Amino acid sequence: MASEATPLLPRHQTTGNQKIHNVLVQMLTLVWFLCLPLRSVVNLVLGTFNFFVWRPFVWVFVRTPFAGLLARFVERNTWVVILFFALPASYIFDMFFSIRNWYVRSFLAAPKLHDQRVREVQAQVKRWNEQGRKSPMCTARPGWLTMSTRSATFKDDCSRISVNLHDIIEVDTERQVVKVEPLVDMGQITAHLVPMGWSLAIMVEMEDLTVGGLLMGVGLEVNSHIYGLMFETVERFEVVLGDGSLVTCSRTENSDLFHALPMSHGTLGFLVSAELKIIPCKPYMHLTYEPCHTLDEMADKVTKYCESDNPPPFLEVTVYSKETSVIMLGEFADVTTAEQRAKINHVNRWYAPWFYKHVEKFLTTGQADEYIPLRQYFHRHTRSIFWKLEELIPFGNHPLYRYLLGWLGAPKIAFLKLFTHTPEVRRKVAESAVYQDIIVPISTIRESVILFDEVFDFYPLLFYPVKLFYKSPGTEGLIRNPRHVKEGTNPPWEMYFDLGVYGIPGNVRRGEPWDAAYANRAMEKFARDNAGFQLMYADTWQTRPEFEEMFDHTLYRKCREKYNAVGAFPEFWDKVKPQDQR
Ligand SMILES: NC(=O)C1=CN([C@@H]2O[C@H](COP(=O)(O)OP(=O)(O)OC[C@H]3O[C@@H](n4cnc5c(N)ncnc54)[C@H](OP(=O)(O)O)[C@@H]3O)[C@@H](O)[C@H]2O)C=CC1
Numbered sequence: 001m002a003s004e005a006t007p008l009l010p011r012h013q014t015t016g017n018q019k020i021h022n023v024l025v026q027m028l029t030l031v032w033f034l035c036l037p038l039r040s041v042v043n044l045v046l047g048t049f050n051f052f053v054w055r056p057f058v059w060v061f062v063r064t065p066f067a068g069l070l071a072r073f074v075e076r077n078t079w080v081v082i083l084f085f086a087l088p089a090s091y092i093f094d095m096f097f098s099i100r101n102w103y104v105r106s107f108l109a110a111p112k113l114h115d116q117r118v119r120e121v122q123a124q125v126k127r128w129n130e131q132g133r134k135s136p137m138c139t140a141r142p143g144w145l146t147m148s149t150r151s152a153t154f155k156d157d158c159s160r161i162s163v164n165l166h167d168i169i170e171v172d173t174e175r176q177v178v179k180v181e182p183l184v185d186m187g188q189i190t191a192h193l194v195p196m197g198w199s200l201a202i203m204v205e206m207e208d209l210t211v212g213g214l215l216m217g218v219g220l221e222v223n224s225h226i227y228g229l230m231f232e233t234v235e236r237f238e239v240v241l242g243d244g245s246l247v248t249c250s251r252t253e254n255s256d257l258f259h260a261l262p263m264s265h266g267t268l269g270f271l272v273s274a275e276l277k278i279i280p281c282k283p284y285m286h287l288t289y290e291p292c293h294t295l296d297e298m299a300d301k302v303t304k305y306c307e308s309d310n311p312p313p314f315l316e317v318t319v320y321s322k323e324t325s326v327i328m329l330g331e332f333a334d335v336t337t338a339e340q341r342a343k344i345n346h347v348n349r350w351y352a353p354w355f356y357k358h359v360e361k362f363l364t365t366g367q368a369d370e371y372i373p374l375r376q377y378f379h380r381h382t383r384s385i386f387w388k389l390e391e392l393i394p395f396g397n398h399p400l401y402r403y404l405l406g407w408l409g410a411p412k413i414a415f416l417k418l419f420t421h422t423p424e425v426r427r428k429v430a431e432s433a434v435y436q437d438i439i440v441p442i443s444t445i446r447e448s449v450i451l452f453d454e455v456f457d458f459y460p461l462l463f464y465p466v467k468l469f470y471k472s473p474g475t476e477g478l479i480r481n482p483r484h485v486k487e488g489t490n491p492p493w494e495m496y497f498d499l500g501v502y503g504i505p506g507n508v509r510r511g512e513p514w515d516a517a518y519a520n521r522a523m524e525k526f527a528r529d530n531a532g533f534q535l536m537y538a539d540t541w542q543t544r545p546e547f548e549e550m551f552d553h554t555l556y557r558k559c560r561e562k563y564n565a566v567g568a569f570p571e572f573w574d575k576v577k578p579q580d581q582r
């Protein structure tokens, strides 16, 4: 390991920390024994609650004729459920995890524990093999805890393997990489790296997204027009295969597996660590807002910025209607002068207006710039879950709510799913709301926005430019090569962009019929026809042949054979398309 490496929990842990740790452990052990009688009482109360209240409640909720009634109640009074259940639960959960992470960071030797925990994953997989490989494996992470909106019914038929790996293992500033376990989330990473003056090359905005999910699915951010998709910034993966063996892969070692893994959704093996590129950062993001009043103006400006020889380091667009949008250009910055200080905006303080509402006002006030503290910038969309929270808590951006209850933050998506997604509600959501992203060439900006306007009629739309690198023969993974790479670039690339729509379509809002299958399929066909693809955290309405036209299964299938994945893990399609939706 390079000399500059800063293991979070160095092998030569300072004796001071070790002493504090020992004292803490002794104190906790004492408290543990003293609390034994108390624990029995707590267990009794929790057990009784579980048996007599929670289980019957869930049973009534899911399996009885009341299910429809309750679903309607949740649907009509979503904000009640969110305010009284999801928000407090999210707050407590976050507090518990920050204390736990602080403790692990400060006192426990994570690198050592990493190897031990990987062996535990291997042992589970080996046991699964010895017991006759009954049903294919998936991670034991429950569907409601993930950020994916698609239903995870396949998990019911899988052998669930606990891949309980939550820690940042090592930051190596000399090699400019951080080694992390798959359940490390974006909030944990910014809290750790930003104070050290570093950031992930692709630092994804939502705090609860995990490294494993973003690499085995798709991760991108508003500097993806420079670095590409998140997996392009990986130096090395460590994976437990279907036979329980542990392999590492990189561009030079087991390179076929390295290129096949991105987007494979845990169908080639269990990711147990990844080394990700990091870049130096500064304490602020200097952001310039450029309002656009026609679609052509936006399309021309964005294309020019992205394809220039010196593109802005960060570029995001929020589309407020077919014709209006705001382009945001960002760069890391220090704030040293009084003039700069006057432009500091703490966008994530509890009383601040939601970020996208703040940005919208530049459509009327005109071009402007400001300085946003970096960590707040990275997580600018968390408080309003992009623009979804307005539908769930319609008064959430009202100053009174913000000042009184804004400190509670946003509900965790996991708890939103747990408290509001009964199977009944989920079915309705798929028919009456849309959560979709497609990634298509930048040359199709106009057609894409017009298509989304026609079939969804929902705003704002999310727009992140993404560079798609051309892969040489034999290294082309599930994501197909771009068709029209820019001349003279090495490595070759074509500029694409992510267009995302999250909300209730115009027709549904107006009480008019809306054909979800027609709209989603039109969007999917548009992506296929333009050598683009859909993000698979969402429901897909494609048939299997269409899906295989969108994603190149050649290298993927070779690797499934070669690395013992056949029979051990479901196929990509079987995982993302639930049986009941085929
Ligand atoms: N800006 C962005 O890039 C954003 C991206 N997203 C999407 O959200 C998803 C991530 O959500 P998140 O909750 O973090 O992840 P999920 O738990 O939803 O995982 C996504 C997929 O990755 C697989 N996976 C996760 N961890 C491992 C592992 N250790 N080994 C093997 N497979 C694994 C999961 O398999 P299994 O089902 O077996 O658990 C699942 O198929 C991504 O797919 C991404 O596209 C969402 C918002 C923003």
Ligand SMILES: C=C(/C=C/[C@@H](C)[C@H]1CC[C@H]2C3=CC=C4C[C@@H](O)CC[C@]4(C)[C@H]3CC[C@]12C)C(C)C
Binding pocket: 147, 148, 149, 220, 385, 386, 388, 413, 416, 417, 420, 421, 435, 437, 462, 464, 498, 500, 502, 535, 537
């Ligand atoms: C892929 C990108 C961004 C995606 C997000 C905007 C969506 C990812 C997950 C989505 C959601 C998950 C679960 C939900 C629970 C439901 O009860 C309500 C909707 C939602 C909160 C839903 C909202 C949209 C997402 C957060 C870009 C950045 C590439």
